Amino acid sequence: MTVSRFDWTTAPSSQIATVARSLLGWELSAGAVRLRLTELEAYRGSDDPASHAYRGKTPRTAVMFGPAGVAYVYFVFGMHWCLNVVVEPAGRAAAVLLRAGEVVSGVDVARGRRGLQVADRDLARGPARLAQALGVDGSLTGTSLLDGPIRLGPGDAPVGPILSGPRVGVVGGADTPWRFWLAGDPTVSPYRPHTPRRRR
DNA sequence: CGCAGGATTTGCT
DNA sequence: GCAAATCCTGCGG
Numbered sequence: 001m002t003v004s005r006f007d008w009t010t011a012p013s014s015q016i017a018t019v020a021r022s023l024l025g026w027e028l029s030a031g032a033v034r035l036r037l038t039e040l041e042a043y044r045g046s047d048d049p050a051s052h053a054y055r056g057k058t059p060r061t062a063v064m065f066g067p068a069g070v071a072y073v074y075f076v077f078g079m080h081w082c083l084n085v086v087v088e089p090a091g092r093a094a095a096v097l098l099r100a101g102e103v104v105s106g107v108d109v110a111r112g113r114r115g116l117q118v119a120d121r122d123l124a125r126g127p128a129r130l131a132q133a134l135g136v137d138g139s140l141t142g143t144s145l146l147d148g149p150i151r152l153g154p155g156d157a158p159v160g161p162i163l164s165g166p167r168v169g170v171v172g173g174a175d176t177p178w179r180f181w182l183a184g185d186p187t188v189s190p191y192r193p194h195t196p197r198r199r200r
Numbered sequence: 201c202g203c204a205g206g207a208t209t210t211g212c213t
Numbered sequence: 214g215c216a217a218a219t220c221c222t223g224c225g226g
Contacts, residue, residue: 076217076219077219080220084218128220196216197217
């Protein structure tokens, strides 16, 4: 299936999985760091219990209800930022979580942010790691990924097979196979089933 | 290698 | 008050 340059900004929610899959291999750049996306997850709005927008529009999720092509950056577990692309026209919420990538440029800058001991393949291997490698934080929520400080654009099409499976770390919607990744790519994050936290 | 536990803040119930 | 679209470390086999 061919996806032309910016189809994903107008695709209907029924095609969000296709949109997420089609963004594999695209390139994301922020300053000196550029990476090639190797793992993504699709999140829909009101009918997707795993989505932050499931319970409606709040100050936090407001940008998900806005126009496609902007960044939705959220904060989790008191310490990590994760980067999404909003992928539907204003009025309906949906986003694609950018989960992992291969750093193809600016490796030294990315390592400076992530830690000097971090192996190349681990620089952006996971959503919070990817955001940290790019220097992304919540202040970038709402900025355009087509025309802003972070840029998302087409890269070389993936050559190998694309696999899909359940999304990582979610409770509701755990059976929906909306995680997509490049088969065999070393920068794809390890899959961890959701484990409830114990009380203390 | 796998698994378990803890860090640490926010947003919503 | 509690759970969270995670990551890192330490321990055991």
